[in-house]
Amino acid sequence: MTPPPFHRVRWTSALTLAALGAGTVRARRRLRAIPVLPAPPSAADGLPRAAGWRLLTARGVEVDPATFLAACAHAEREGLRVLDLLPADLGAERVLGLLRLVDPAGYREDRLAEGRGAGYAVLVAEEVLARAGVDPDGADPHGAGGREPADLLALTRRLKEYAADSTGLAIAPALSVGRSGDPAGAVRAAELRAQGLPPGVLAAAQFAGLGLLAGLAVRQGRWGAAAAGMYWLQPYLVLGGPGGPLRPADLPGATAARPARSLGAAAGTAAAVLRGKPAAADAEADAARAAAYRAELARGSDRFLEPRRTNCPWCGSEQLFVRVRVPDLLQGKPGRFTLEQCADCRHVFQNPRLTLDGLEFYYRDFYDGRGGEGAGTVFGRLGDAYRGRAEMLRPHTVDAPASWLDVGTGHGHFCNAARAVWPDTRFDGLDMGEGVGEAERRGWVETGFQGQFPEFAEKLAGRYEVVSMYHYLEHTRDPLTELDTAAAVLAPGGFLAIELPDPESRMARLLGSAWLPWFQPQHQHLIPASNLREALAERGFTILAEEHGAAHQGNDFFGAVALTTTRLAPDPDRPWAPPPTRRGRALAHAVRAAALPCFAGAAALDAVRTALARRTDGGNAYRLLARRDDDRLPTAVGEDR
Secondary structure, three states: OOOOOOOOOOHHHHHHHHHHHHHHHHHHHHHHHOOEOOOOOOHHHOOOOOOOEEEEEEOOOOOOHHHHHHHHHHHHHHOOOEEEEEEOOOOHHHHHHHHHHOOHHHHOOOOOOOOOOOOOEEEEEHHHHHHHOOOOOOOOOOOOOOEOHHHHHHHHHHHHHHOOOOEEEEEEOOOOOOOOOOOOHHHHHHHHHHOOOOHHHHHHHHHHHHHHHHHHHHHOHHHHHHHHHHHHHHHHHHHOOOOOOOOOOOHHHHHHOHHHHHHHHHHHHHHHHHHOOOOHHHHHHHHHHHHHHHHHHOOOOHHHEOOOOOOOOOOOOOOEEEEEEEEOOOOOOOOEEEEEEEOOOOOEEEOOOEOHHHHHHHHOOOOOHHHHHHHHHHHHOOHHHHHHHHHOOHHHOOOOOOEEEEEOOOOOHHHHHHOOOOOOOEEEEEEOOOHHHHHHHHOOOOOEEEOOHHHHOOOOOOOEEEEEEEOOHHHOOOHHHHHHHHHHHEEEEEEEEEEEEOOOOHHHHHHHHHOHHHOOOOOOEEOOHHHHHHHHHHOOEEEEEEEOOOOOOOOHHHHHHHHHHHHHOOOOOOOOOOOOOHHHHHHHHHHHHHHHHHHHHHHHHHHHHHHHHHHHOOOOEEEEEEEEOOOOOOOOOOOOO
């Protein structure tokens, strides 16, 4: 009997080999998409205009005048305001790492893409530096001139926010860094953090990957050896051969010793994370923050919650029951919070709800301050969701809206992404936090209004063709008043777009207190779609569209693992907790390392769950698009209904 044709295939090795092969092909394709600076034009052709540009370099890097002029000419020709220059002899692993993070073909058009570069030389328009508040003459603190690569990587990431669709990469053939070597230990950890990447997690993943390849090579014969060999030879397969745009000085050694060098890099990074201490400025800020929290908590936490109410804030019914009771799993701040549900209208609300002091306490250091960078990273990866929200309006209007107000805009991520869908629309943003001012400086919104939405009802009355409230109403103290304000701010015939978590989602029942959209203590109201439809109809709106699957956020299982991990091992360095002990820190690291396989499994489950949600139109959130009817006046803000 003839054996099946693939009976000898080791599928784990084959899949690993296929993944590495695909990654190699992708890296070569991306490398070819990076433009190469041409020679600068001659005097006969007209010299490029170098005025208005500044070149920021890493310590020890010198850029010759010809390269500077060529970079200025390229940036002017392509309409770029920030241009990262890749040295021709950039280290092999640095190149591969950059190609994993950046697809040059879509980098510029992706307005939310994080700024990436080599960390050696960046050409920046002076007006971008001014808006970003960056001192172009700032040197490294040791007085040697230039910046450390980690500082330049962080700066490139920041500058992209101020040149959202005018940042690019280019290879500078005459720029050289010599045999600078791969960063190791604390330096590598610092560079990863500068790019918004968690060094501890990446070191653990690198250990796991090397362990997998070693196991395959030993246990799975030729297929395992082929997978290990593909990893070993990848630097040469991507960067070797004649005519390549980059010529890494360390390519032979990077290829020959890749497994050993990767193991050493992972070990050094992990050791740096375990013994790492924050920079002096960060340590001082952390100490001041911790002292402020201690002083505030010494006054007691009872003032953070109002008395419990006995009836539903939506319909007035007194038939209430507890839906979920949880601590603060987002930040690990002290307190326990209850969500109750109305048995009549199914409205879910925080009871007792936070006071104004409580709101300030529990929001602090989440979207700004200590947690601002992490929140910005999360929001920056939701580009597809933002564009989907903006596209929802397209079937219901012929012309692009002239004016759009995004309420609860945060740092303006939606408005920035939506410009790709509606480039001729004026986007304004409103939020309580200071991030809305930063959004205006970045150019992500035209005007940023800071404060409570109802405070602007009279000032903004009838001004906007579109008002959006994406994952905003659930944070508010009185969502009905917010809807009144939206009706007042819209022009007749204007559109109101709302997206909310769906408290009737099956996953809410399955995951219980670990369901991420409960989001305690920040979410104060979770509104069933039927209730929202009725409230909009009462205010003179006609529902045009309702989406559930398209609004689904693929984080049910991943979020449950994250919340459970936080519950078991909160951040030991959180400033509102007692100073960390060595044992507590070790426990936190152990729990997070043990959770890595759970995160991987959760991500796979979320991918399946998302596909099903899109197919069945049943997700963990929903969107409504409504039009304010011309012949009905909105209810006055705050008026009893």
